[in-house]
Amino acid sequence: MRTLKYAILGLLNRKPMTGYELAKEFNYELAEFWYANHSQIYPELKKLHNEGLVEFDVEISGDILEAKRYHITEEGKDDFIKWLHKDVKISKTPKDKFRLRMYFSNELDLTTRVQMMENQRLQHVKRLNTLMKTCEQYPEVPERDSDRFGDFIVLRGAIMRQEMIVAWLDECMGYCKVPDLKEKE
Amino acid sequence: MRTLKYAILGLLNRKPMTGYELAKEFNYELAEFWYANHSQIYPELKKLHNEGLVEFDVEISGDILEAKRYHITEEGKDDFIKWLHKDVKISKTPKDKFRLRMYFSNELDLTTRVQMMENQRLQHVKRLNTLMKTCEQYPEVPERDSDRFGDFIVLRGAIMRQEMIVAWLDECMGYCKVPDLKEKE
DNA sequence: TTTGAACATGTCAATATATACATGTTTAAT
DNA sequence: ATTAAACATGTATATATTGACATGTTCAAA
Numbered sequence: 001m002r003t004l005k006y007a008i009l010g011l012l013n014r015k016p017m018t019g020y021e022l023a024k025e026f027n028y029e030l031a032e033f034w035y036a037n038h039s040q041i042y043p044e045l046k047k048l049h050n051e052g053l054v055e056f057d058v059e060i061s062g063d064i065l066e067a068k069r070y071h072i073t074e075e076g077k078d079d080f081i082k083w084l085h086k087d088v089k090i091s092k093t094p095k096d097k098f099r100l101r102m103y104f105s106n107e108l109d110l111t112t113r114v115q116m117m118e119n120q121r122l123q124h125v126k127r128l129n130t131l132m133k134t135c136e137q138y139p140e141v142p143e144r145d146s147d148r149f150g151d152f153i154v155l156r157g158a159i160m161r162q163e164m165i166v167a168w169l170d171e172c173m174g175y176c177k178v179p180d181l182k183e184k185e
Numbered sequence: 186m187r188t189l190k191y192a193i194l195g196l197l198n199r200k201p202m203t204g205y206e207l208a209k210e211f212n213y214e215l216a217e218f219w220y221a222n223h224s225q226i227y228p229e230l231k232k233l234h235n236e237g238l239v240e241f242d243v244e245i246s247g248d249i250l251e252a253k254r255y256h257i258t259e260e261g262k263d264d265f266i267k268w269l270h271k272d273v274k275i276s277k278t279p280k281d282k283f284r285l286r287m288y289f290s291n292e293l294d295l296t297t298r299v300q301m302m303e304n305q306r307l308q309h310v311k312r313l314n315t316l317m318k319t320c321e322q323y324p325e326v327p328e329r330d331s332d333r334f335g336d337f338i339v340l341r342g343a344i345m346r347q348e349m350i351v352a353w354l355d356e357c358m359g360y361c362k363v364p365d366l367k368e369k370e
Numbered sequence: 371t372t373t374g375a376a377c378a379t380g381t382c383a384a385t386a387t388a389t390a391c392a393t394g395t396t397t398a399a400t
Numbered sequence: 401a402t403t404a405a406a407c408a409t410g411t412a413t414a415t416a417t418t419g420a421c422a423t424g425t426t427c428a429a430a
Contacts, residue, residue: 001418013292018409019408019410023408032284033285036387037387039388039390042411043410043411061407065394066408068408080289085297088283091282092216093216093343094281095188095219095279096279098276099217099342103218104265106331106332108269116273124275127275141360147291149290150291154287156356157284161349163349164348167345171338172341189417204379205379223379224417224418246425246426247425250424250425250426251378251425373430374427376428377424377425379423381421384420388413388414389415391410393408393409393410394407395407395408396408398404400402400403
C-alpha cells in the first residue's frame with residue numbers, strides 16, 4: 001500500500017516542497033481525496049530520504065530558522081510513475097459514520113432524524129458552495145498535460161459528490177416528512 | 186471514536202448474533218458504509234463483554250462446535266442510543282486512491298488515462314447494477330420505524346453514489362477524448 | 371467416503387492514523 | 401515593545417486496520 005508515500009512523491013514531482021508546505025496541501029486542497037497530519041508526513045519524508053527517493057536542501061529564513069526543501073530523485077520519479085500506472089481495481093466504498101447512524105435511524109424519532117439530516121445538509125451545501133466558488137476560477141478545462149487538469153477533474157468530482165449527498169439527504173428527509181408513504185422515487 | 190463498538194451494538198440491538206455472523210454483515214450488506222474483519226470483531230466483542238454492554242449464550246452445532254450468540258444488555262442499549270443522538274458534524278471527505286491517481290493523471294498519456302477510467306467505470310456500473318437489483322426487493326419505502334427503513338435509505342445512498350461516480354468518470358473521459366477542449370460543463 | 375464450502379473463534383505483527391506533546395523562529399500588526 | 405499568526409520540525413502514545421497465522425467442525429454434494 002503506502003499510499004502516503006506516493007501522494008508525497010506525486011506532489012514533489014510537481015515541485016519541490018517543505019514538510020510544512022506538504023502538510024498544508026494535505027489539509028486544504030488535497031483534503032478532497034487524501035490527507036495527513038504533519039506527524040505522519042515528517043517521518044514519511046525521513047523514510048523516503050533513506051530510500052533515496054527524495055533529497056533536500058536546507059533553506060534559512062531570517063537568522064536561524066531552517067526549512068528542508070525536498071525534491072524528488074530520478075529513482076523516486078520512476079517509482080512514482082510505476083505506481084501511477086498500476087492498481088486499478090475499485091476500492092471498497094469508504095466508511096461513513098453518518099450513513100451508519102442513518103442505518104440505525106429507526107431508533108430515532110422522526111423530528112430528531114430530520115434535524116440531523118437538515119444539519120448535515122446545511123454543512124454539505126456550505127462545502128458545496130465553497131467548491132463551486134473555487135471552480136469558477138477555471139474559465140475552461142485546463143490543458144490535459146498540465147497539473148491543473150488533475151486539480152480540475154478532482155474538483156469536479158468533489159462538487160458532484162457534494163451534490164449527490166445533498167440530493168440523498170433531500171430524498172431521505174422526504175421519506176421522513178410525508179405523513180403517509182407512497183411509491184419510492 | 187470507537188465506531189466499530191457502536192456498529193456492533195447497533196446490529197446486536199436489532200437481533201442477537203454471533204461473531205461470525207457479524208463478520209459476514211460487515212463484509213456484505215454493511216460494506217456500503219462500514220466494514221471490519223473478524224480479526225477486529227472478536228477482540229471488540231470481548232471488550233464489549235468486559236464492559237458489560239453485551240452478553241452471550243453458547244450454542245452447540247453438531248457435537249462440539251461452539252458459537253457464542255451475543256445480545257445487547259440494557260447498559261449497552263443505553264450507550265448505543267446515546268451515541269445515536271450525538272456527533273453530527275460532517276466528516277472529512279473520505280480518502281480515495283483513484284482520485285489521488287487522477288489528480289496526478291497529467292503524467293499519463295491520454296490512452297492510458299481513458300483506459301483506467303473506462304476500467305473503473307465498468308466496475309462501478311457492475312456494482313451499481315447489483316445495488317439496483319437489491320433495491321428492486323423494495324416495492325415501496327419501508328415503515329419508518331422498522332429496521333428495513335435504515336437498510337433502504339443507505340441502499341439508496343449507495344446507488345446514488347455509484348451513479349455519481351459513473352457520471353464523474355464519463356465527464357472525465359469526455360475531457361480526455363475530445364480533440365480540442367471547449368467550455369466546461 | 372472423501373472433499374470442499376461454509377461455519378466458528380481466536381491471536382499476532384505490521385501499518386496507518388489521530389491526537390497530543392514538545393520546541394522554537396519569523397513576520398506583520400498593534 | 402508586545403502579541404498573535406504563521407512558519408518550521410520533530411516525537412510519543414493510543415487506537416484502528418489489514419493480512420497473515422492458527423486451528424478445528426459441520427454439512428452437503430460427488
